[in-house]
Amino acid sequence: MANTNELKRISSQVRRDIIRMVTSAGSGHPGGSMSSADFLTALFFDVMKHDPASWTRDGKGQDMFFLSAGHLSPVYYSLLARSGYFDISELGTFRQLGSRLQGHPCVDKGLPGIFQASGSLGQGLSAAAGAALGKKLDGDSNRVYVLLGDGECEEGQIWEAAMFCAHHKIDNLVAITDWNRQQIDGRVENVAGLVNLKGKWEAFGWEVLECDGHDFAEILDAYAKAGKLCGKGKPVMILMKTEMGKGVDFMEGTHKWHGKATDPEQCEKALSQLEETLGDY
Amino acid sequence: MKQYVNTGNKDTRSGFGAGLHESGKEDTRVMALTADLEGSLKMSDFAKEFPERFIQCGIAEANMIGVAAGLAVTGKIPFVGSFAEFVTGRVYDQIRQEVAYGRTNVKIAASHAGITLGEDGATHQTMEDIALMRALPGMVVINPCDYNQTKAATIAAAKYDGPVYLRFGRPSVPNFTPADAEFEIGKAIVMNEGTDVTVFATGHLVWEALQAAALLEAEGISAEVIDIATIKPLDEEAVLASVGKTGAAVCAEEHNSAGGLGELIAGVLVMNRPAPVEFINGGDRFGQSGTPAGLMAAYGLDAVHIAEAAKKSIARK
Numbered sequence: 001m002a003n004t005n006e007l008k009r010i011s012s013q014v015r016r017d018i019i020r021m022v023t024s025a026g027s028g029h030p031g032g033s034m035s036s037a038d039f040l041t042a043l044f045f046d047v048m049k050h051d052p053a054s055w056t057r058d059g060k061g062q063d064m065f066f067l068s069a070g071h072l073s074p075v076y077y078s079l080l081a082r083s084g085y086f087d088i089s090e091l092g093t094f095r096q097l098g099s100r101l102q103g104h105p106c107v108d109k110g111l112p113g114i115f116q117a118s119g120s121l122g123q124g125l126s127a128a129a130g131a132a133l134g135k136k137l138d139g140d141s142n143r144v145y146v147l148l149g150d151g152e153c154e155e156g157q158i159w160e161a162a163m164f165c166a167h168h169k170i171d172n173l174v175a176i177t178d179w180n181r182q183q184i185d186g187r188v189e190n191v192a193g194l195v196n197l198k199g200k201w202e203a204f205g206w207e208v209l210e211c212d213g214h215d216f217a218e219i220l221d222a223y224a225k226a227g228k229l230c231g232k233g234k235p236v237m238i239l240m241k242t243e244m245g246k247g248v249d250f251m252e253g254t255h256k257w258h259g260k261a262t263d264p265e266q267c268e269k270a271l272s273q274l275e276e277t278l279g280d281y
Numbered sequence: 282m283k284q285y286v287n288t289g290n291k292d293t294r295s296g297f298g299a300g301l302h303e304s305g306k307e308d309t310r311v312m313a314l315t316a317d318l319e320g321s322l323k324m325s326d327f328a329k330e331f332p333e334r335f336i337q338c339g340i341a342e343a344n345m346i347g348v349a350a351g352l353a354v355t356g357k358i359p360f361v362g363s364f365a366e367f368v369t370g371r372v373y374d375q376i377r378q379e380v381a382y383g384r385t386n387v388k389i390a391a392s393h394a395g396i397t398l399g400e401d402g403a404t405h406q407t408m409e410d411i412a413l414m415r416a417l418p419g420m421v422v423i424n425p426c427d428y429n430q431t432k433a434a435t436i437a438a439a440k441y442d443g444p445v446y447l448r449f450g451r452p453s454v455p456n457f458t459p460a461d462a463e464f465e466i467g468k469a470i471v472m473n474e475g476t477d478v479t480v481f482a483t484g485h486l487v488w489e490a491l492q493a494a495a496l497l498e499a500e501g502i503s504a505e506v507i508d509i510a511t512i513k514p515l516d517e518e519a520v521l522a523s524v525g526k527t528g529a530a531v532c533a534e535e536h537n538s539a540g541g542l543g544e545l546i547a548g549v550l551v552m553n554r555p556a557p558v559e560f561i562n563g564g565d566r567f568g569q570s571g572t573p574a575g576l577m578a579a580y581g582l583d584a585v586h587i588a589e590a591a592k593k594s595i596a597r598k
Binding site for chain 2: 119120129160
């Protein structure tokens with residue numbers, strides 16, 4: 001197990017990658033990528049059983065990760081590259097013509113580590129549920145993880161999937177919500193309130209954990225608890241309480257950085273707050 | 282002309298059910314998912330014999346498409362079944378992102394397609410589904426004409442690696458193609474050879490086209506009838522070879538004018554071998570309640586209208 005200091009060092013580099021990628025592309029979604037950087041770093045570098053060298057799209061013999069909120073592609077690509085799925089230099093092609101690092105993740109360009117395309121919201125939980133069922137049918141004891149945005153939970157299909165997972169006792173699935181309370185048009189509570197998100201998932205028959213999504217000790221504890229809840233007949237949800245834009249003072253806590261890229265000047269300012277720990281791409 | 286014997290009316294959806302059951306026996310990766318329409322889709326034989334490979338999704342089609350995609354990612358061969366409208370229009374974006382974009386190996390089984398769904402009316406009668414599915418890059422679109430062909434097409438779809446849209450219907454219709462014919466995806470089937478006009482037909486309209494050819498023969502007109510069972514990829518070679526010989530065409534389908542077989546074939550002819558084309562389709566309108574046969578006649582989707590269209594096409598040569 002990685003210690004929390006190591007994970008912190010990795011997530012600092014991941015945040016640098018995010019800022020540098022969206023700055024050079026001149027577009028992209030840094031806000032949610034920054035809010036989910038810590039708990040996803042823990043997932044990729046400590047929790048998930050995965051081996052980039054032997055990766056295949058069918059996910060056989062490994063844990064699988066589905067990104068439902070596809071606009072979080074910057075954090076996803078950074079984590080894949082830093083985990084060894086492809087060379088970090090490729091991060092510099094983000095959103096460019098002909099790149100495997102499309103604006104939203106896809107599988108048709110052959111980028112290793114990605115199981116399904118995402119971008120149109122509300123669909124990833126269903127796909128993850130299908131993959132989890134596939135693993136059960138194959139007697140593969142590995143798990144399936146999926147990340148949702150909280151704003152994304154306004155999509156009706158999420159709740160179709162929520163019912164489905166509980167009904168079919170999909171207990172090898174751990175869903176995570178990046179609960180940053182922001183979406184493009186403003187605060188979630190002002191746009192289309194999710195009122196009692198925890199109670200909703202519980203009412204749909206899920207085991208629900210809450211966690212500070214920026215505290216590595218709490219994050220690792222939540223994943224450990226989620227692991228223990230697996231195999232007991234119920235799907236598991238971890239609500240990660242986070243701040244959009246976390247890590248850069250002028251980006252934190254506002255929806256304004258949901259889908260806006262930092263300009264070169266802002267980039268420099270942001271990078272000055274994020275330690276380069278593993279070497280920039 | 283070549284004679285076809287109706288061996289007894291059967292619904293094409295039962296052909297799907299039989300093909301699904303057989304595919305399930307042949308390949309343990311084959312799965313079936315439905316959104317509360319197991320009986321309507323004739324999935325019960327499969328569900329009974331392979332309960333662990335049958336997934337009842339409830340009335341939640343969007344989730345069903347995603348679940349099927351996830352299963353396909355792990356190497357399963359899922360068939361998702363519902364009424365054609367509810368596995369196309371209702372879930373277009375899900376099919377686009379989860380199935381077509383990543384060439385995920387999902388088979389979309391669309392029953393009760395077209396106006397012959399009948400009495401339930403326009404909310405349930407899709408006449409736009411071929412257009413929607415054709416528009417998706419890489420999607421194979423199959424619309425078989427009778428029970429035997431639907432069964433064979435289902436088995437072929439299970440063996441094909443990639444997304445397939447398989448369209449069939451609710452009513453009992455003549456069963457006239459050979460029970461032992463293997464279905465070849467992408468291959469047009471010449472049902473009757475002729476020299477004056479080619480009738481390209483798909484689905485329930487193939488039988489009507491053969492009846493039209495008999496009517497035309499009585500008037501001394503020789504009509505070639507081609508079953509376009511695979512709409513995408515279209516067998517362009519067969520289309521051009523036939524019209525190269527006859528010089529006139531009719532396209533007949535249980536679908537609206539926009540984006541259907543007619544526009545597809547007309548496009549191929551315009552680019553390669555311009556010739557007069559007449560269209561038998563639902564036009565630009567919604568369906569309505571009625572019996573399947575009554576609706577087909579009311580919307581001009583029958584042998585008499587095909588024969589008239591053939592004569593018009595010939596006159597425009």
